[in-house]
Amino acid sequence: MSAIITLTTDFGLADAYVAAMKGVVLGINPEAKLVDICHSIQSQNIAQAAFVLSTACGFFPQRTIHLVVVDPGVGTERKAIILRTPEADFVAPDNGVLSYIIQRYATIPAAANRQPLEPGAGLEAIAITRPQFWRSTISPTFHGRDIFAPVAAHLSRDVPPVDFGEAVDSLTIFPVPHPHPAPDGTLVGHILHIDNFGNLITSIKSHDLPAVLQRRTALTIKIGNETISGLSLTYGTGKGLMALMGSTDHLEISLKGGSASTFLNAGIGDEVKIFRTSSK
Amino acid sequence: MSAIITLTTDFGLADAYVAAMKGVVLGINPEAKLVDICHSIQSQNIAQAAFVLSTACGFFPQRTIHLVVVDPGVGTERKAIILRTPEADFVAPDNGVLSYIIQRYATIPAAANRQPLEPGAGLEAIAITRPQFWRSTISPTFHGRDIFAPVAAHLSRDVPPVDFGEAVDSLTIFPVPHPHPAPDGTLVGHILHIDNFGNLITSIKSHDLPAVLQRRTALTIKIGNETISGLSLTYGTGKGLMALMGSTDHLEISLKGGSASTFLNAGIGDEVKIFRTSSK
Amino acid sequence: MSAIITLTTDFGLADAYVAAMKGVVLGINPEAKLVDICHSIQSQNIAQAAFVLSTACGFFPQRTIHLVVVDPGVGTERKAIILRTPEADFVAPDNGVLSYIIQRYATIPAAANRQPLEPGAGLEAIAITRPQFWRSTISPTFHGRDIFAPVAAHLSRDVPPVDFGEAVDSLTIFPVPHPHPAPDGTLVGHILHIDNFGNLITSIKSHDLPAVLQRRTALTIKIGNETISGLSLTYGTGKGLMALMGSTDHLEISLKGGSASTFLNAGIGDEVKIFRTSSK
Numbered sequence: 001m002s003a004i005i006t007l008t009t010d011f012g013l014a015d016a017y018v019a020a021m022k023g024v025v026l027g028i029n030p031e032a033k034l035v036d037i038c039h040s041i042q043s044q045n046i047a048q049a050a051f052v053l054s055t056a057c058g059f060f061p062q063r064t065i066h067l068v069v070v071d072p073g074v075g076t077e078r079k080a081i082i083l084r085t086p087e088a089d090f091v092a093p094d095n096g097v098l099s100y101i102i103q104r105y106a107t108i109p110a111a112a113n114r115q116p117l118e119p120g121a122g123l124e125a126i127a128i129t130r131p132q133f134w135r136s137t138i139s140p141t142f143h144g145r146d147i148f149a150p151v152a153a154h155l156s157r158d159v160p161p162v163d164f165g166e167a168v169d170s171l172t173i174f175p176v177p178h179p180h181p182a183p184d185g186t187l188v189g190h191i192l193h194i195d196n197f198g199n200l201i202t203s204i205k206s207h208d209l210p211a212v213l214q215r216r217t218a219l220t221i222k223i224g225n226e227t228i229s230g231l232s233l234t235y236g237t238g239k240g241l242m243a244l245m246g247s248t249d250h251l252e253i254s255l256k257g258g259s260a261s262t263f264l265n266a267g268i269g270d271e272v273k274i275f276r277t278s279s280k
Numbered sequence: 281m282s283a284i285i286t287l288t289t290d291f292g293l294a295d296a297y298v299a300a301m302k303g304v305v306l307g308i309n310p311e312a313k314l315v316d317i318c319h320s321i322q323s324q325n326i327a328q329a330a331f332v333l334s335t336a337c338g339f340f341p342q343r344t345i346h347l348v349v350v351d352p353g354v355g356t357e358r359k360a361i362i363l364r365t366p367e368a369d370f371v372a373p374d375n376g377v378l379s380y381i382i383q384r385y386a387t388i389p390a391a392a393n394r395q396p397l398e399p400g401a402g403l404e405a406i407a408i409t410r411p412q413f414w415r416s417t418i419s420p421t422f423h424g425r426d427i428f429a430p431v432a433a434h435l436s437r438d439v440p441p442v443d444f445g446e447a448v449d450s451l452t453i454f455p456v457p458h459p460h461p462a463p464d465g466t467l468v469g470h471i472l473h474i475d476n477f478g479n480l481i482t483s484i485k486s487h488d489l490p491a492v493l494q495r496r497t498a499l500t501i502k503i504g505n506e507t508i509s510g511l512s513l514t515y516g517t518g519k520g521l522m523a524l525m526g527s528t529d530h531l532e533i534s535l536k537g538g539s540a541s542t543f544l545n546a547g548i549g550d551e552v553k554i555f556r557t558s559s560k
Numbered sequence: 561m562s563a564i565i566t567l568t569t570d571f572g573l574a575d576a577y578v579a580a581m582k583g584v585v586l587g588i589n590p591e592a593k594l595v596d597i598c599h600s601i602q603s604q605n606i607a608q609a610a611f612v613l614s615t616a617c618g619f620f621p622q623r624t625i626h627l628v629v630v631d632p633g634v635g636t637e638r639k640a641i642i643l644r645t646p647e648a649d650f651v652a653p654d655n656g657v658l659s660y661i662i663q664r665y666a667t668i669p670a671a672a673n674r675q676p677l678e679p680g681a682g683l684e685a686i687a688i689t690r691p692q693f694w695r696s697t698i699s700p701t702f703h704g705r706d707i708f709a710p711v712a713a714h715l716s717r718d719v720p721p722v723d724f725g726e727a728v729d730s731l732t733i734f735p736v737p738h739p740h741p742a743p744d745g746t747l748v749g750h751i752l753h754i755d756n757f758g759n760l761i762t763s764i765k766s767h768d769l770p771a772v773l774q775r776r777t778a779l780t781i782k783i784g785n786e787t788i789s790g791l792s793l794t795y796g797t798g799k800g801l802m803a804l805m806g807s808t809d810h811l812e813i814s815l816k817g818g819s820a821s822t823f824l825n826a827g828i829g830d831e832v833k834i835f836r837t838s839s840k
Contacts, residue, residue: 004586006579012476013293013573016336017527019286019317023340026284026313030341033586034315035594037579043477044537056576059705060583061590072537075514140514142527145339196572197603234635234700247577247702257604257632292756293573296616297807299566299597303620306564306593310621314595323757324817352817355794420794422807425619 002031003156004064008053009144010041011069017142021069021149024135028153037066044072046097047174048268051193051201054100055248057088067152068092069144080128080147081168082161089161091128091152093143096174103176115173129165177203179274187274189251191266198259202272204251209274222273223253224264229277282311283436284344288333289424290321291349297422301349301429304415308433317346324352326377327454328548331473331481334380335528337368347432348372349424360408360427361448362441369441371408371432373423376454383456395453409445457483459554467554469531471546478539482552484531489554502553503533504544509557562591563716564624568613569704570601571629577702581629581709584695588713597626604632606657607734608828611753611761614660615808617648627712628652629704640688640707641728642721649721651688651712653703656734663736675733689725737763739834747834751826752810758819762832764811769834782833783813784824789837 005025011017018039025032037056041049049070057066071078071093079094085105090098102108105121117123128147131138133154135146151164179189179202189204200223209219216231221243231245232238235254241263246252253260253272260266285305291297302314317336321329329350337346351358351373359374365385370378382388385401397403408427411418413434415426431444459469459482469484480503489499496511501523511525512518515534521543526532533540533552540546565585571577582594597616601609609630617626631638631653639654645665650658662668665681677683688707691698693714695706711724739749739762749764760783769779776791781803791805792798795814801823806812813820813832820826 002590004590006583008576010476014318014320015473015475016288016317016332017475019315019336020339022315023286023336023344026315027339027341030282030284030313033590035579035582035586037576038574040574043539052576056579056583059580059587061587064583073516076516078516139527141524141532145527193575195575195577196570236633236636236638244701247699247705252701259603290756294598294600295753295755296568296597296612297755299595299616300619302595303566303616303624306595307619307621310562310564310593323819353796356796358796419807421804421812425807 002033003029004033004035004060005152005156006035006037006057006060006064006066007039007069008037008041008049008066009039009069010043010045010049011039011144013039017144020145021067024145024149025153028150029156032153032156035060041070044070046070046072046095048193050097050099050174053097057101060088062087063089065089065091065152065156067148068097069148070097071095071143074143075140079168080143080151081171082126082128082151082155082164083171084124084126084161086122089155091148091155094127094172096172098171099173099176102171102173108173108176110175110178112173112175114170116170117168124161125168125171126161127165127168130163133159133164179204179208182273185275189272189274191268191270191272192250194261194266194268198255198261198263199246200253200260200264200266200272201246201248202251202253204272204274205249206245218277219274220277221251221253222275223270224266226264228253282313283309284313284315284340285432285436286315286317286337286340286344286346287319287349288317288321288329288346289319289349290323290325290329291319293319297424300425301347304425304429305433308430309436312433312436315340321350324350326350326352326375328473330377330380330454333377337381340368342367343369345369345371345432345436347428348377349428350377351375351423354423355420358452359448360423360431361451362406362408362431362435362444363451364404364406364441366402369435371428371435374407374452376452378451379453379456382451382453388453388456390455390458392453392455394450396450397448404441405448405451406441407445407448410443413439413444459484459488462553465555469552469554471548471550471552472530474541474546474548478535478541478543479526480533480540480544480546480552481526481528482531482533484552484554485529486525498557499554500557501531501533502555503550504546506544508533562593563589564593564595564620565712565716566595566597566617566620566624566626567599567629568597568601568609568626569599569629570603570605570609571599573599577704580705581627584705584709585713588710589716592713592716595620601630604630606630606632606655608753610657610659610734613657617661620648622647623649625649625651625712625716627708628657629708630657631655631703634703635700639728640703640711641731642686642688642711642715642724643731644684644686644721646682649715651708651715654687654732656732658731659733659736662731662733668733668736670735670738672733672735674730676730677728684721685728685731686721687725687728690723693719693724739764739768742833745835749811749832749834751828751830751832754821754826754828758815758821758823759806760813760820760824760826760832761806761808762811762813764832764834765809766805778837779834780837781811781813782835783830784826786824788813
């Protein structure tokens with residue numbers, strides 16, 4: 001019964017919304033271990049929540065339950081779901097916030113907005129429809145407290161997912177940004193996230209780099225008007241503006257002793273280009 | 281011994297004051313489950329703390345202990361109290377921060393600033409006066425750490441309230457804002473709280489609406505120069521500026537995809553008026 | 561196995577870095593009790609982290625493990641260490657962030673930047689060098705998650721410090737600021753920290769005050785162009801700008817109902833002078 005339940009929301013820290021959800025969980029499973037992932041997601045920013053969640057959930061023990069409430073469609077027809085993967089359970093609105101999780105098990109086509117769950121891929125999804133596991137009164141504006149939290153709590157007491165509703169065979173996704181090659185051979189990625197240090201986390205992962213760019217000195221990075229030669233190994237060994245492969249295997253742009261975001265006036269969605277360092 | 285202790289303070293998140301309180305609690309009851317309600321209350325804003333606490337405490341299990349340290353009078357003659365209700369225990373300064381809790385069990389007259397505890401109302405209050413349950417050294421500036429935290433921890437180990445000091449028969453309150461009818465029949469309420477989404481939470485609850493306004497389309501809301509027709513059911517179904525009954529049964533003003541607070545330049549204390557939608 | 565592990569970082573609250581560390585800890589010791597001390601340390605501000613940690617760690621139970629990750633040198637040759645004191649264990653980079661802890665057991669000479677660990681002082685330090693207690697893959701940019709967190713978790717399961725690496729006989733420190741007497745007899749200290757209320761926490765402790773200044777009315781405080789007569793006992797009894805001995809025994813400058821920091825436009829490092837109130 002001492003399952004771990006994590007929480008990711010856009011509720012901020014100035015209200016008691018997160019606490020109300022925790023109170024509901026503990027009323028159902030007093031032994032649940034509650035761990036905050038992040039509550040500072042921008043209001044209703046599903047893509048940011050999806051990314052931030054994906055950088056942490058893989059480091060939790062098997063069968064952790066991840067409760068995600070970034071839910072601009074609360075009270076509308078959007079579904080509430082449980083997604084069971086081989087590693088963990090997710091309780092969330094069906095609005096794309098699990099896109100990065102789903103793509104670990106399935107190839108998401110570009111421009112898709114629904115993803116079929118292929119048999120054998122190890123994913124099982126349930127629409128949360130049975131009110132017996134909800135609070136007795138449901139606010140149309142706060143399903144996090146009245147539906148998602150009690151469902152996560154019952155799930156942590158080993159109620160099987162199928163008891164919460166019917167299986168669904170596809171889920172809402174957004175196209176997870178992937179870098180693409182430009183005609184001149186340049187690899188073009190984008191900024192996905194800016195962290196607390198002002199580091200720019202891009203969509204470029206190490207397996208995106210073609211073999212010819214696998215040597216750290218073989219590539220050059222261009223962002224805005226700035227050019228960075230080669231990859232640094234760590235923040236400590238780089239100088240000034242640098243690029244490196246960050247702790248979740250995304251290429252990052254970082255500024256020694258400062259904020260790359262402020263220095264470059266860069267924002268989420270900005271382009272980052274990688275090309276082969278010209279020889280001689 | 282695995283009682284839940286919640287914490288509500290104006291200590292912010294940039295210092296270690298909250299952590300020091302948690303350390304003290306765990307030194308006395310290692311099994312206590314600590315849950316943060318909110319630490320971003322504006323400095324010494326008793327009314328805000330009282331409201332935020334009231335939106336969460338009812339969702340915790342029976343006999344949760346709520347530790348509240350918003351305490352501008354620390355070190356002065358203001359009392360420290362335990363308030364036991366049929367549902368929970370509160371450990372707080374006697375400065376009005378429990379006004380919303382007390383009014384659930386007693387009618388608070390307008391303009392009152394002390395509330396007698398009527399026998400039979402189910403409320404029991406104790407002045408915290410016996411140092412045997414405090415830290416051995418008391419800082420005159422941090423009773424949260426040296427008095428309130430250890431008292432909450434001992435209480436969580438089933439020390440009865442009467443052991444901490446003498447019963448008191450009245451408590452400090454502030455008049456909880458209630459909407460009032462204007463001569464023209466308009467119902468006049470005020471903004472109590474602005475949440476992380478910029479939603480304006482007002483003093484108007486559903487039972488304040490006269491029968492004639494109980495239909496959602498029968499009423500019109502006026503705030504500043506803006507007029508809103510009818511109540512929406514959810515954030516997702518409303519459009520632009522909307523009004524709805526929020527998750528703690530307070531009428532809220534919300535802006536689809538934005539902050540109503542910024543859009544309206546509205547602040548705590550601003551008036552919100554409700555009147556009957558004129559027919560034809 | 562239900563040891564307490566605290567966390568102090570400069571990771572902020574907008575990312576999932578802290579959560580990833582907690583996930584790693586719970587994967588190794590599911591019974592660990594995780595308590596946040598502070599995650600809002602300014603980026604790479606070792607001195608601030610050292611001070612904030614020092615204001616809370618003494619209030620935790622014996623043998624609490626304090627995990628501190630403010631680590632500008634991550635991935636470079638700086639050591640990772642375990643420091644065992646008679647009260648607690650610290651897991652941190654060897655970059656000075658434990659200076660206030662070390663000085664409780666040893667006199668740190670002015671201008672020193674390494675501190676020998678004297679036999680008999682009760683301090684034992686280990687360089688973390690054995691990868692068997694780390695995650696199997698180490699990101700060069702996030703030792704907090706891949707080295708410090710798993711080491712703290714194994715330590716909480718009673719793995720002895722010596723199993724993690726070799727004893728070291730000195731640690732990196734920075735000179736902890738101490739007040740000094742000026743030629744005219746004035747005591748000169750500095751602002752170490754500004755808290756959430758705008759209180760200015762100085763380097764002056766009660767034992768720094770010479771006997772002649774031990775009476776609260778016998779001294780005058782000068783900061784910028786302002787002069788404060790005598791010490792107040794509490795925030796509640798003082799008026800306007802006041803000075804008092806704060807809850808961690810540091811002299812503080814506080815403004816009743818406001819922020820002394822904003823009022824005085826004062827910052828970390830600014831001078832605060834104390835002199836004897838001239839008689840008659």
